Amino acid sequence: MIISGLSLYAGAAVAVGLFDVLPPLIVAWFRISAAALILLAVLRPSPRSFIGRSGAQAAVYGIATMGMNMSFYEAIARLPLGTVVALEFLGPVVVAALGSRSIRDWVALGLAAAGVLVISGAVWSTSASGLFFALLAGGLWAVYILIGTRIVGGVGKPMESMTVGFSIAAVVALPAIWLLWPTSVDLPAPQLFGLAMGLGVLSALIPYSLDQVVMRMAGSSYFALLQALLPVTAALLGAVVLGQWLTGPELLGIVLVVAAVGLRRPSSA
Template identity: 50%
Template sequence: MYVGAALAVGLFERLLPSAVAVLRLLGAALVLLAWRRPARAAWRGPRFWRATAFGLATALMNIAFYEAIARLPLGTAVAIEFCGPVVVAAVATRRPRDVAALLSAAVGVLLIADVRWSGSPSGVLWALGAATMWAAYIVLGKRVAAAGNGVDDMTVGFAAATVVLSPLLLLGGTGALSALADPVVLLLAVGVGVLSSVIPYVLDQVVLRRLGQARFAVLLALLPATATVVGLFGLAQIPTLAEALGIAAVVAAVALRSRDGDTPEAVGRTGA
């Protein structure tokens, strides 16, 4: 996922972050449509609208995230974005050990936000916006996965969201149009879509069918660590001491989290 994000940062010189996010969605939708070819039933009724809501939440999460990493280091933005899964897990959890895990993650996010607020408040706000959409992604993604046609419905959702958000591709004016005509830009966009959307989101659908959303949300705390490593080696972004401590606190939440999975009944109580 974050190798794809590092590639996306390189596209920000040619296109606005929001346009790169839409291109990522487009690339992912094209690959998924060619692979899955959803049946007609997936394109109508409640199933279609559920998929579209999921697709839009995913797309808005990506747009906010790309706006954040245009202003903040990759690992920092991911750790702040983790507020979303923290809230989802806090709503679903019942055990003291899990509360401790959530508090650890929250402390980590606060440490990072405190470091970055003075330098880039807009970056922090975009990351928090991405966190909100990430929470929606988990909740809606669980519903899509539980319906039994997760990957096909995700394909429909991505296609619908691409159509709705396609005007964002033109926000950069004539410069954006020339960039969109560049085969290298389009090839990179498809690569970003595959690395950052197709592979991880298909795996998410597999995992969400087997885990409760609370456990899934806290396991996502591994992402700030991987994002920091990719940012360090791929973008030469070195975290400050406070940021490193904050990221470590978020990752520590994984070790504190209960090992047993959520029961179907517990997942039902969360509204998933």
């Protein structure tokens, strides 16, 4: 999970640098599309995997992942990386609530929710739109966890489903990307392609592949609370790489979210 977070948010730090050249939505599309191209080349799924129930489930997974990425990138274009990651944890909190079994679980969820509320109050005056996109990313994150857990728990091939889902999402979003594409891009095409491939590997291929392994081992409820480790990873990378030092309330919110992890035990998953 920590390796997944480091890869994911290292890629996000790279993406922030691209926001001066391309809109966040296009950068997010590059992230998923590049991963889809790599997966298609390696796995070569059969055409049958794109149709039927498994194809539809993979499409929902892919579109939710694409939407989560687009919302996340719009949010980090407006707010610090660590703050956004903590805010979007509201999605995993809801998923964990669906699978809760004890008072300990509810206390953990309450701490996480309190952390999200503290951070929300701290950033409302800074960027209401950033807050909206972060919470939207959290909602789509919940869908990602629920559908992803079904996929890895099914009889199909999870990596093939991820390939199909990412490919469908990339094609579905293509018309919007065409309309949003700027008239000029101050970056040579080979360099842009290389950065897109790097984003695909760092921010999608590695973390989402590792997520599927953890989902299979832990289940959706415990996986959701394991994700609470990510705000710390994101806050550290944001500070070190991007110079985004957080305020006292933002740090308090992150501490509350991480405290929720300490109350959650693997045996209760």
